[in-house]
Amino acid sequence: MFGALQTFVFIVLGVIVFAVQVIALVDAIRRPAHAYKSEGKLSKPIWLGILGVAAVFGLLGLPPSYITAGSFLNVIAVVPAIVYWADVRPRLQPYGTGNKPRGPQGGW
Numbered sequence: 001m002f003g004a005l006q007t008f009v010f011i012v013l014g015v016i017v018f019a020v021q022v023i024a025l026v027d028a029i030r031r032p033a034h035a036y037k038s039e040g041k042l043s044k045p046i047w048l049g050i051l052g053v054a055a056v057f058g059l060l061g062l063p064p065s066y067i068t069a070g071s072f073l074n075v076i077a078v079v080p081a082i083v084y085w086a087d088v089r090p091r092l093q094p095y096g097t098g099n100k101p102r103g104p105q106g107g108w
Helices: 002-030 033-038 044-060 069-095
Strands: none
Touching (some): 002 044, 002 069, 033 069
16 A cells, blocks of 8 residues: 555656646746846756756656656756746746737737
8 A cells, every 4th residue: 555655656746847847948948048148047048958858857757667767867857947947937037938028018
């Protein structure tokens, strides 16, 4: 019984970590490239590479490899996503997503 619960917890944590990594990657793709330079962060292609590799490691950490080296890969691969969420993304938010300017859009 405990083994099944432990397996379930590993699977759920692996899926959550992978989702965090993929969402961070998608968010980084949507941000304008000039925002990274304006805020003194690494360039957009470098962040996309870092987060892309992290997402691949996260994918490798999903079942059926959740008990072996895959779970260790997930622990390592979640670090860049956390750094992006905690440090880079808050600084890029004022620039919007590049699709439309942020702030008042006018009106009547």
